Amino acid sequence: MTAAIIGIGLIGGSLALSLREKGIAGTIIGVDNDSANIKKALDLRLIDRAASLEEAVQASGLIVLAIPVDAILKVLPRVLDLVSTQVVMDLGSTKSKILQAVANHPKRGRLVAAHPMAGTEYSGPEAAIKDLFKGKTMVFCDARKSDEDAFEMAEALVESLEMRRVFMNASEHDLHTAYVSHISHITSFALALTVLEKEKEEGHIFELASGGFESTVRLAKSSPDMWVPVFRQNRENVLDVLEEHIHQLKNMQKLLENEDYEAFYKLIQRSNKIRKILK
Amino acid sequence: MTAAIIGIGLIGGSLALSLREKGIAGTIIGVDNDSANIKKALDLRLIDRAASLEEAVQASGLIVLAIPVDAILKVLPRVLDLVSTQVVMDLGSTKSKILQAVANHPKRGRLVAAHPMAGTEYSGPEAAIKDLFKGKTMVFCDARKSDEDAFEMAEALVESLEMRRVFMNASEHDLHTAYVSHISHITSFALALTVLEKEKEEGHIFELASGGFESTVRLAKSSPDMWVPVFRQNRENVLDVLEEHIHQLKNMQKLLENEDYEAFYKLIQRSNKIRKILK
Structure with missing residues (x-):
């Protein structure tokens, strides 16, 4: 599978390392507004290549948003506009406002909203760590609003990351x-x-x-x-x-x-x- | 040398481990009001034997107080009453009130007031750790008020613990x-x-x-x-x-x-x- 990671920082970069190590993604495409981040992510081999948002969504079976939550508010509707059968995951640290913003989107079912309770005080691609997620908790929010196949794919991914799964609604x-x-x-x-x-x-x-x-x-x-x-x-x-x-x-x-x-x-x-x- | 440690908890117990490991003390006497602590300290071989305060001070060249700072206020004057040429160290986390309490004691010179910037959130003899002090800072307070030989002995001890030394007055x-x-x-x-x-x-x-x-x-x-x-x-x-x-x-x-x-x-x-x- 090809995976697109939007935002190659601590979270996106660490996920890239795990997706590759576990053999989940054969190719990883990075999308980042900051060209310095892209350069570092390529140098560190977190990603195989960089692409525009449109190109990355087109080429990938899985699209993960690992950008600040204000950016998710803007980018997520655009991503959903572009997808057909792909799976989209957002890893934002807040959920209510984000899920409200796409509540009536025709492609809402392709989204699996998740929040990994993992991180460090550092940021950027150079902060990415192998096994950041191992043994940590992934919170799935409003999971019933995701299409069954999309949720199953996300859950299998989280399982291979060896994470604990917790289910909540966005406001909880x-x-x-x-x-x-x-x-x-x-x-x-x-x-x-x-x-x-x-x-x-x-x-x-x-x-x-x-x-x-x-x-x-x-x-x-x-x-x-x-x-x-x-x-x-x-x-x-x-x-x-x-x-x-x-x-x-x-x-x-x-x-x-x-x-x-x-x-x-x-x-x-x-x-x-x-x-x-x-x- | 025989050393007496008054208060065999996290700090006193960890010090006992280091004094023994570094060969500074051949015999370590424990003094503790809590008989359960004494039992644990003996079981864990932190101390060689237990004794009363009077007996321990008599038998030792070095007496270290590693008890809560309210207890230091009461016990330190009694210890100074008992010493002749021994060296006394208090490891309390506050210094002004403690040093005021013994400011005019005739044996004030035998005291070296020190505070190791080391610890954990745990307490009791079972919390004692080897190398708790290594690489940490020992603050010596009002060092000029200690007799030269007493200070030199304390400084040599702190050096063998591989601690950084910092000098301050009690109010700083x-x-x-x-x-x-x-x-x-x-x-x-x-x-x-x-x-x-x-x-x-x-x-x-x-x-x-x-x-x-x-x-x-x-x-x-x-x-x-x-x-x-x-x-x-x-x-x-x-x-x-x-x-x-x-x-x-x-x-x-x-x-x-x-x-x-x-x-x-x-x-x-x-x-x-x-x-x-x-x-």
Whole structure:
């Protein structure tokens, strides 16, 4: 099979590596607005050749969109305009707005909406990693709206990637990811800003940074090109979670101001329940 | 040399492993209020034998305090009361209050105040790891107040642990650790509470948790027995940083409410400067 990957960055590039390794795609065509990305993707042998969107869709049995979610909103309807029997997958981190945008498209059935819960804080073709998806979760959204053959092909692909499969509707997906992914990025960005701000006055503050600090701020390396569109499309859920998170921080602040260490202790004990969830 | 380690948990236990491996201590005596900890430390061969505080100080050339910082406030003056020419090290995560408490002690010179910027979110003897300290930073605080021979012995020990050495006064130390360690813990605790709170209503939220989430909340597994005393002793610095962190989050909240995505983009770009600092 020939596969077209639209957006050859961390996700698209890593998928290309897996599609090739698993023998799913014999030829991989890359589509990317950024010619530097195309050059790197060719150099790294992530793709066999580059093509225009139209040409790539024509030539491929599978078309995967791995571009920022604002770009998916624009490009996905164009891709569906072009397909006949091909399968289209979008890997966007938000789903409601994207699926609304193509809800009445005559080719909606060719689309399988999926979100791999996998990534790193890096971006671009050079960030692509073998086995990025292995053992991770793929969320299929509104799977019943996909044609049976299209969904079966996507599911078989996800199975060969050795991913766990979870099914949700688009609004559940957007709510849950606000909690377990989007808010983590917001707090990391804010924490980085807090410390960078202070460093101007104090200097040398980072001499003491260790693993704990690194762990909580590493997501602050993430690209605004990917994340601003995510926050924009999932604005209401993100605002809800952010409100709750600020409330929790203010509660801790109040207890510390009042020197109520007993209540503070109980709060930490309650937060320790996260042990049951994380491995 | 015989070394006494007061508090055989993650830090004390890991130090015991290194002291033995490097041949620095032939015999290691453990002191711990918790008899279950002593039993585990003996089973794991972290220590050779257990003893009372008095007996351990008598028998040892080096006495290391690796207990929560509120316990250090109580135990350190008692240890200094007991020493003659031995060297005492405290490994507490705060320094101002502890060093104030012994500032006028006649044996103050025997104390070397140090803080290893190393740890994990786990605690207890079973959390002890070989090489926990290797390549990490040891902060020496108010080093000039230590007797020359005591400091030299501590420095040689830290050198054999293959640690980087940094020198600060106690108040600088407490300010800097509030930024690069204590606030990371506060945000992790708050993030865990935010998500655990929501999970009650929604369930299944954690099916989607991936590496990014895990990274930002893993510190929320940390023990309140260690952390509440840290926040208590470093309360003013922690409150300052927390204020700034809440301010940054509220700013992001306001931009998202106003849909000012251009300013939001610039904020993320600014936070990306953390790339220069983290490896």
